[in-house]
Amino acid sequence: MNKKWSFSEFYSQLINTDLLDLSLRLTLLNLILIPVGDIKIRFLILLLSCVGLLFPAQLRNPRVWGLLTVFITLRLYISWPINDNHAYLLAYWCLAVTICLLTDDAKKHLAVNARYLIGFVFLFATIWKLILSPDYIDGTFFKINMLVDPRFEDFSRLVGGLSGEKFQELHQYVKQHVDGQLIGSLYLPEIPGRFLTVALFLTYFTVIVEFLVAVAFLWPLNKGLSKYRDYVLLFFCITVYSVATVEGFGWLLLAMGIVQVYQGRFRTRILYILVFALILFYREVPWVTILYNHF
Amino acid sequence: MAKIFPVRRFLIYLPVFLLILVACTQIIIASYSTLGAWSGGGFGMFSTTDIGSNRHLHIFAITPNVRRELILNTRHKKIVDKLLVFPSDNAIENFVEKLKDIFYIPETGPVKLEIQVWKKSFNPDTLKPKSSIINSLEIPFRE
Incomplete structure (x- = not known):
């Protein structure tokens, strides 16, 4: 039977897939896209992730998730x-999946987890x-990070307005041993x-969005900001990971987030999948570099 | 018993309790000891310039008359990174034990090792760097 691919069929599959299954698959996909652990346990984590993804009967097997929890904790x-x-x-997430798969309503308990x-991460x-950091709120962190973190280099030039020479000068100044x-200098x-304005903007933007995600996810359900929690988290992932490509963190947040989307909100779950793909794009396509070279 | 302490609910939400417990512990250790904010499960990443790469190490071999700096090569990066992230007294002692396997110790070799861990910080206006010692220990290297 040679069936033609159709978008509507794909859409229908997507909105009919159980959210718990989607969440578990995204978690396993995350583990395969970014293998974790040193050489001794990485293979085992990859193997279990492949088993869960390739064999639908194993996707909800608590033993698979229990073993993943053990190996990931061992890695820690x-x-x-x-x-x-x-x-x-x-x-924590793999432990939550293991425990919830042993209950009679895994989806509900995993969504609360x-x-x-x-909420607590943010x-x-x-x-x-x-409160705790001595050098965040005055902007020092982002001023330095934009100069020393390789992921921020092209962003600092493109948005921060630093020429190649200026970037090197500041980079070497703050990196010196x-x-x-400093004596005699x-x-x-x-x-x-x-550059200072951009650093200050990033400082306030990041902490405000993180605070909003925390409030939205910890607020009582269906009240206040809680109603918009998915959009706040998606906004965080779209903006922050566009520059600070910590894709493992981003994918994990999305895998966790999708399980607590309300059953009828089809557009929201599609947005989660699209943002998951967007973070893959951020990782694979150096779009800031391309823009910097273009302009 | 289950009514006094909801065991089932506690087990289901154990991961959340663990996250809070580990994060609070990390905050206490990072605030009162030398653990870096970025590490330890307290979610202090992207909050401070005090990251492992802004910390560095000096190792001095001390004999009765000479004090000489030892340089580790990049093969030992992992044990150095671990020390830089959390240079407690215990971690420094363990580090010195590992150095004993790395360096050949002649009969007339160093009597003590001094380990210094430095942290770099920056002037918020000029970005001028400076650094200070966050832990330093002298440890006997051979009997």
């Missing part, structure tokens, strides 16, 4: 303390930025006003 232990924060979130996990991120104070490079 082996690499401690240098793990990224989303490695912790991945372990997803909401609280996302709450702690906001607390760090607003120093023990104690009165040289202070001039920092363009536009």
